[in-house]
Amino acid sequence: MPKHLVELQKHIHEWISLHREESTDFLRKLVSMPSTQGNEQRAQFLIADKLLELALEVELWEPDGEALASHPYFCSPRNHFTGSPNVVGVWKGVGGGRSLLLNGHMDVVPEGNRAQWHDDPWSGQVVDGKLYGRGATDMKGGNVSLLIAIEAVQSLGIQLKGDVIFESVIEEESGGAGTLAAIVKGYKADAALIPEPTNMRIFPKQQGSMWFRIEVKGRSAHGGTRYEGVSAIEKSIAVIEHIRALEVERNARITDPLYANNPIPIPINIGVIQGGNWPSSVSDTVKLEGRMGVAPEETLDGAKEEMLRWIARLSEKDPWFKAHPPSVEWFGAQWVPGSVDPEHAFMQVLMQQFRAVKQVEPVIEASPWGTDGGLLTQVGDTPCIVFGPGITQVAHYPNEYIEMEHVFESAEIIALTIIQWCGLDEAEA
Amino acid sequence: MPKHLVELQKHIHEWISLHREESTDFLRKLVSMPSTQGNEQRAQFLIADKLLELALEVELWEPDGEALASHPYFCSPRNHFTGSPNVVGVWKGVGGGRSLLLNGHMDVVPEGNRAQWHDDPWSGQVVDGKLYGRGATDMKGGNVSLLIAIEAVQSLGIQLKGDVIFESVIEEESGGAGTLAAIVKGYKADAALIPEPTNMRIFPKQQGSMWFRIEVKGRSAHGGTRYEGVSAIEKSIAVIEHIRALEVERNARITDPLYANNPIPIPINIGVIQGGNWPSSVSDTVKLEGRMGVAPEETLDGAKEEMLRWIARLSEKDPWFKAHPPSVEWFGAQWVPGSVDPEHAFMQVLMQQFRAVKQVEPVIEASPWGTDGGLLTQVGDTPCIVFGPGITQVAHYPNEYIEMEHVFESAEIIALTIIQWCGLDEAEA
Numbered sequence: 001m002p003k004h005l006v007e008l009q010k011h012i013h014e015w016i017s018l019h020r021e022e023s024t025d026f027l028r029k030l031v032s033m034p035s036t037q038g039n040e041q042r043a044q045f046l047i048a049d050k051l052l053e054l055a056l057e058v059e060l061w062e063p064d065g066e067a068l069a070s071h072p073y074f075c076s077p078r079n080h081f082t083g084s085p086n087v088v089g090v091w092k093g094v095g096g097g098r099s100l101l102l103n104g105h106m107d108v109v110p111e112g113n114r115a116q117w118h119d120d121p122w123s124g125q126v127v128d129g130k131l132y133g134r135g136a137t138d139m140k141g142g143n144v145s146l147l148i149a150i151e152a153v154q155s156l157g158i159q160l161k162g163d164v165i166f167e168s169v170i171e172e173e174s175g176g177a178g179t180l181a182a183i184v185k186g187y188k189a190d191a192a193l194i195p196e197p198t199n200m201r202i203f204p205k206q207q208g209s210m211w212f213r214i215e216v217k218g219r220s221a222h223g224g225t226r227y228e229g230v231s232a233i234e235k236s237i238a239v240i241e242h243i244r245a246l247e248v249e250r251n252a253r254i255t256d257p258l259y260a261n262n263p264i265p266i267p268i269n270i271g272v273i274q275g276g277n278w279p280s281s282v283s284d285t286v287k288l289e290g291r292m293g294v295a296p297e298e299t300l301d302g303a304k305e306e307m308l309r310w311i312a313r314l315s316e317k318d319p320w321f322k323a324h325p326p327s328v329e330w331f332g333a334q335w336v337p338g339s340v341d342p343e344h345a346f347m348q349v350l351m352q353q354f355r356a357v358k359q360v361e362p363v364i365e366a367s368p369w370g371t372d373g374g375l376l377t378q379v380g381d382t383p384c385i386v387f388g389p390g391i392t393q394v395a396h397y398p399n400e401y402i403e404m405e406h407v408f409e410s411a412e413i414i415a416l417t418i419i420q421w422c423g424l425d426e427a428e429a
Numbered sequence: 430m431p432k433h434l435v436e437l438q439k440h441i442h443e444w445i446s447l448h449r450e451e452s453t454d455f456l457r458k459l460v461s462m463p464s465t466q467g468n469e470q471r472a473q474f475l476i477a478d479k480l481l482e483l484a485l486e487v488e489l490w491e492p493d494g495e496a497l498a499s500h501p502y503f504c505s506p507r508n509h510f511t512g513s514p515n516v517v518g519v520w521k522g523v524g525g526g527r528s529l530l531l532n533g534h535m536d537v538v539p540e541g542n543r544a545q546w547h548d549d550p551w552s553g554q555v556v557d558g559k560l561y562g563r564g565a566t567d568m569k570g571g572n573v574s575l576l577i578a579i580e581a582v583q584s585l586g587i588q589l590k591g592d593v594i595f596e597s598v599i600e601e602e603s604g605g606a607g608t609l610a611a612i613v614k615g616y617k618a619d620a621a622l623i624p625e626p627t628n629m630r631i632f633p634k635q636q637g638s639m640w641f642r643i644e645v646k647g648r649s650a651h652g653g654t655r656y657e658g659v660s661a662i663e664k665s666i667a668v669i670e671h672i673r674a675l676e677v678e679r680n681a682r683i684t685d686p687l688y689a690n691n692p693i694p695i696p697i698n699i700g701v702i703q704g705g706n707w708p709s710s711v712s713d714t715v716k717l718e719g720r721m722g723v724a725p726e727e728t729l730d731g732a733k734e735e736m737l738r739w740i741a742r743l744s745e746k747d748p749w750f751k752a753h754p755p756s757v758e759w760f761g762a763q764w765v766p767g768s769v770d771p772e773h774a775f776m777q778v779l780m781q782q783f784r785a786v787k788q789v790e791p792v793i794e795a796s797p798w799g800t801d802g803g804l805l806t807q808v809g810d811t812p813c814i815v816f817g818p819g820i821t822q823v824a825h826y827p828n829e830y831i832e833m834e835h836v837f838e839s840a841e842i843i844a845l846t847i848i849q850w851c852g853l854d855e856a857e858a
Contacts, residue, residue, distance in 0.1 A: 223698030
């Protein structure tokens with residue numbers, strides 16, 4: 001690392017250290033705003049305000065749901081976004097450098113059962129270095145690390161060559177319509193980073209996923225003469241076991257070393273089962289709902305076709321399914337998978353900064369879940385890597401929290417990455 | 430058959446033939462009154478009126494739910510019966526004969542999905558000799574066959590030695606609180622007949638049943654890392670298969686020739702499955718609800734204990750169940766099983782009259798479902814046989830109907846049975 005970079009790093013480290021309290025306060029304020037789906041406005045105004053303070057060019061807009069709805073990658077339970085703005089801030093470079101898109105989502109999942117929280121889910125309280133509250137780790141902590149990074153770089157009094165584009169988007173939790181809206185508006189860059197909670201591992205590849213609903217048919221009868229009917233519950237067991245076999249087959253194909261530590265790289269989870277409506281009747285319908293993992297290099301359509309072909313093969317096992325084929329429907333959320341070559345230049349830059357700050361080798365893996373990164377990479381022409389503070393084990397759960405120390409470390413790595421990737425305007429350096 | 434009995438039969442047959450239209454009208458009127466749970470009053474008033482017309486001693490009362498609730502065989506989703514009266518009519522004999530209790534329930538199950546009915550579910554319309562409507566076969570048709578039988582016997586201008594007790598009860602569909610209330614009031618007899626839809630087969634034994642609810646536990650996780658959780662849906666498959674093995678074991682013990690034609694004499698039906706609430710989460714709970722058949726000679730408590738012991742053995746198959754034993758709960762309805770010796774004198778009398786009217790041997794079987802007969806036999810000290818017109822295949826289904834011809838034939842057999850069992854007062858004969 002050249003000498004002046006060592007000095008820059010030192011300066012950045014000190015600036016972040018000096019502003020810990022201020023940054024923590026900002027995250028606490030952000031967590032205290034319950035930005036669940038449809039309620040993102042207050043938090044987004046706070047972000048826009050911050051971006052203006054940082055002198056970025058700010059755009060805040062409510063995505064046009066009707067226009068978006070015709071996009072092949074649109075996926076949302078709603079088609080109007082009144083009161084749910086996206087915010088983008090652009091820090092223009094002087095030119096001649098590589099641009100970087102920093103993306104984080106502002107929507108959080110609902111707090112769930114309040115009785116399971118030790119404290120108010122929107123408290124943002126800090127105990128033993130952990131900031132608690134819904135969205136702390138998924139992913140307001142990551143978003144704040146981006147803002148700290150930008151402000152720390154600005155504090156150097158330098159100019160970058162490439163643009164830095166900061167996006168605070170809605171709808172990640174329900175299929176990425178916010179990021180899609182930003183793509184459609186034309187925002188793109190030479191690389192992107194999303195600080196989802198990877199526990200500071202680096203994910204150049206991400207599993208995609210989509211939801212399915214399978215309806216299994218039976219024939220009703222009285223429970224006392226159940227042999228006169230055909231139990232949809234028993235038939236659904238055959239369907240579940242058949243899907244389990246598909247999961248085995250699909251995962252046997254995954255040889256990517258990035259999945260070496262993952263027992264089931266692309267799981268098929270059946271999360272909901274519902275059938276029958278009377279204890280003493282033979283059930284004539286069972287509904288299964290689940291999530292199909294999609295490999296980084298796969299397309300959603302390819303995975304859908306494989307599932308349909310597989311389900312059709314049930315009739316080879318049991319003639320009942322020939323006469324009564326289970327229906328398969330894709331519904332609800334989907335996340336496009338994403339894959340960036342681990343040798344990509346941006347990977348190298350990010351890994352170098354990680355080493356510089358942490359003094360250890362980064363862990364490189366493929367993520368077991370989707371993010372908006374798939375959309376950026378596959379649809380937005382912007383190769384995206386996921387790296388951020390926080391752990392997924394607490395995301396979506398009661399007593400969600402984030403280690404503030406990791407927010408600051410991530411911010412430092414990201415600040416250095418911004419400089420290295422976008423390039424210093426040497427005239428000033 | 431002595432000559433005067435042949436004449437009595439001829440007279441009864443003619444009386445029933447002559448009153449076909451009147452009897453059909455009465456059944457139509459009864460079916461047109463939607464006597465679902467809580468709405469039995471109008472139909473019961475019609476019955477009470479009919480019984481008064483037949484000069485029976487009539488008692489009509491709303492069972493005292495609070496008093497009944499402490500009875501060990503009480504089973505009902507409600508504990509007050511305002512607007513839901515029982516009706517009993519007694520035709521006193523001159524003495525010296527055997528008494529007979531004729532029991533039928535007036536409550537009907539709801540009509541279900543109206544779109545699946547070709548006509549109004551409460552029309553009572555007759556097409557090609559079939560009277561359509563909810564409750565036609567289960568069991569207003571049977572009830573009317575009892576009333577026809579009584580009126581036909583009365584038309585002979587004779588006196589019986591034994592009492593005839595006619596009961597029109599509520600709550601059969603939800604566990605027998607109506608019949609239990611009549612038992613508690615003291616109504617009993619030397620034998621009983623319930624004309625549930627047996628398709629004119631004779632059932633001296635009846636399967637009992639009760640409802641259970643099993644909760645199977647898992648451990649939640651994100652679907653993308655489903656291997657970090659334990660799927661309650663997968664564990665529930667093990668529970669279902671374990672219960673299937675219990676069904677095999679229990680049915681292997683049934684050697685009663687009355688069950689010879691029944692592939693599963695005492696089935697365990699799992700009618701409802703419900704688990705998980707999010708497609709991309711590993712489900713942490715699955716609820717199973719079902720109906721456990723209970724053999725005629727078994728007690729409900731004995732069957733319950735066997736189920737509990739069996740479920741406890743799941744931990745031998747999978748240590749997960751040792752740490753997280755599925756809970757078993759008994760809820761909703763139950764029907765006490767019943768068993769009368771096929772050699773019982775009342776069986777012989779009923780079979781003789783069947784042969785006399787139908788000129789074929791009756792089919793003797795054990796019923797695959799419970800009726801109020803179990804309560805009469807086990808609790809009410811009144812050995813009860815089930816025999817009646819109508820087929821169970823249409824009970825509880827859209828477009829329920831009954832063949833009027835079978836109502837009249839049953840009435841004829843029952844009329845002769847009344848005479849033979851209760852005995853003619855020879856002073857008049």
